[in-house]
Amino acid sequence: MVAKRSAARAAQAQPTPRPERLSAVSGDAPRASLDLDRLIHERVRLAIVSALAVNPSLTFNELKQLLGTSDGNLSVHARRLEEAGYLDCTKSFEGRVPKTEYRLTSTGRAALERYLAHMEGLIRSTRSHG
Numbered sequence: 001m002v003a004k005r006s007a008a009r010a011a012q013a014q015p016t017p018r019p020e021r022l023s024a025v026s027g028d029a030p031r032a033s034l035d036l037d038r039l040i041h042e043r044v045r046l047a048i049v050s051a052l053a054v055n056p057s058l059t060f061n062e063l064k065q066l067l068g069t070s071d072g073n074l075s076v077h078a079r080r081l082e083e084a085g086y087l088d089c090t091k092s093f094e095g096r097v098p099k100t101e102y103r104l105t106s107t108g109r110a111a112l113e114r115y116l117a118h119m120e121g122l123i124r125s126t127r128s129h130g
Helices: 002-013 043-053 060-067 071-083 106-128
Strands: 087-094 097-104
Touching (some): 043 071, 043 087, 043 097, 060 097
16 A cells, blocks of 8 residues: 555656647748737637628627627627727617627738638648647
């Protein structure tokens, strides 16, 4: 019994080997290209930007239904993207009903393209070292 405890303690004392760090992009790429866009990386914001990348525009209600999120959650995330210049937001009325419509800006499209290229690089790197 004592030997088992000592062996377990010795195993715990050994440092856990860390996996080798891999570069997601070739050595020719500048370091800045390795950084993820944290604004887009968040799940709901990535979904918003992705939906708008394949649609010319979507209303607040269309996005809410498509993403299955709450009014408050969508509103907060859309506002963050708008503040960053990734989305244009147009507010109008259809009769007496307010209508909020979103479009992806050229800045937002470029940010999404950089994000996707980075993720593709990570996938390639992982597969080539797997």
